[in-house]
Amino acid sequence: MLTALLFDLDGTLTDTDTLHLQAFRKLLYDHDGRELTQEQFNVQISGRSNALLFADLFPGTDAAHRQALAEHKEALFRELSPALEPMPGLLRLLEHAKRHGIGKCVVTNAxxxxxxxxxxxxxxxxxxxxxxxxxxxxxxxxxxxxxxxGLQRLEAQAGEALAFEDSLPGVKAAVDAGIFTVGLATTQSPERLLEVGAQLVIEDYNDPRLWALIERMQAA
Structure with missing residues (x-):
């Protein structure tokens, strides 16, 4: 049966990577004139927690300075995102979950x-x-x-849940928790998401394969 849906946030509920890339580019350029490519962003930054990625980006600074830089970057991101669009099909899925009493939780590194x-x-x-x-x-x-x-908060078992993720660290986390993991191909290629354990990769929440999976789990 299906009792819980657990969602990452950035790149999963809404496509925000372009905005985060802009914020990081401004931060790095203003800090020390550094450039940041899309590939560097995908490999070094996307999906990682601030504590880890800022330690890598600014290895010569102390923890307090890194925290201040992280807070500044996030403020830049919020300025760039006064309004955001949910991923296509997301509201349909949330409404379906509400009608059927399926718990919903956000699990994010943001x-x-x-x-x-x-x-x-x-x-x-x-x-x-x-x-x-x-x-x-x-x-x-x-x-x-x-x-x-997240499973504990929703009082759900891993086998009764679906997780939705777009990043490689996120997919690994959900898979290692024993949850059937659906990859959103917003920030990574389908091949890379499958390599780290995603069991289904979709472009958005309207994908018929996702709804077939949900129907099977609800009927089980």
Whole structure:
């Protein structure tokens, strides 16, 4: 049966990577004149927690300085995203889950301020009973802890859940938590998502294969 849906946020509920790339490019250029390519962003930044990626981007700085840089970058992102569009088919899926009593949870490596801003900018804050932020847990993705915590909050078993992810660390986290993981091909190629364990890769939530899967799980 299907009792829980767990969603990443950036690139999964809404396509925000271009905005994050713009914010990182401005931060790095203003800080030390550094350039950032799309490929570098995909490999070094996308899907990772700020604690890890800022340590890699600014290895010569102390923790307080890195935190200030991270907060500045996230403020730049929020300025660039006063309104956001949900991924195609997402509202249809959320409405289906509500009708059938399926629990819904956001599991994100984004900071709390960003998560709340993005859900509000999409107009979907009220759809989620829980918003889990990895920075508030002992370990972030790619560790499975955020998804295991999401299952606990929804009082669901891994075999009764679906996870939706667009990043490689996120897919690994959900797969290692034992959840059937659906990859969104917004920031990574389908091949890379499948390589790290995604069991289905879709372009958006209108994909007939996703709805066939949901129907099978609800009928089980």
């Amino acid at each position: 900071p709390r301020l960003n998560a709340e801003h993005m859900l509000s900018a999409m107009g979907i804050s009220e759809w989620f009973s829980h918003v889990l932020v990895s920075d508030e847990l002992a370990r972030a993705k790619p560790d499975p802890l955020p998804y295991l915590t």
